[in-house]
Amino acid sequence: MRKLICLAALCFLGYSQVQAQSQYYIQKDTVSGGHLLKGIISRDVLAQDSTFTWWKENFVAYAKDNEHVQKFAANSKDVELVVFMGTWCSDSHYIIPRLFSFLDAAGFPSSRVTLIGTDRAKTTISHLTQAFGITNVPTIMVMQNGKEKGRVVEYGKTGVAEAELAAITALP
Incomplete structure (x- = not known):
């Protein structure tokens, strides 16, 4: 049954990406007083929102490890990423x-990344967090042929998310 729910959710995500790059709504964040994005968003939405100053700071500050970049690039030709995040979440501010x-x-196209914003209760449109068993954000899922190959939750088990992503893509 869980496989059927995941398949239905993936079909929904694929359909959603064909229909539009972003399908989200803005919700007032009662804790911070700002706003949060809930639904399917794009990196452009995050980069262009002037209230998300954390985006540019962390995008530019990242020092890439060429070994992880090359390993991921070599093994990611047939994978897609499903990423759950919170625009309210400090871990997401840093990691995403x-x-x-x-x-x-790594030359990985943004078109193969589905970015999904959650609220503070970690809910989103169409019960996707429940379907995928998301309990923490950010969660980066590596998908291959419609099946989950692995995931990195928050900073990962080792604290080096990109190393874990490279390792997941290298799995048979």
Whole structure:
């Protein structure tokens, strides 16, 4: 049953990306007083929102490790990423811009990344967090042929998310 839910969610995500780059809404964040984005968003939305000053700071500050970049680039030809994040979450503020900097260095196209914003309760559109078993953000899922190959939750098990992504893509 869980596989069926995941397949349905992936179909929804694929359809959503064909229909539009971003399908989200802005919700007032009752904790910070700012706003948060909930739904399918794009990196451009994050980069262009002047209230998200954390995006540019962390995108530019990331020092890429060429070994991880090359390993990921060599093994990521047939994978897609499904990324859950919170625009309210300090871990997401740090990790997500750096993830995109890493992906750019590896030549991984943004069109193969589905970025999903959650609220503070870690809910989003169409119950996607429940379907994928998301309990923490950010969560970066590596998908291959419609199946999850592995995931990195927050900073990962080692604290080096890009090393873990490279290792996941190298798995058979």
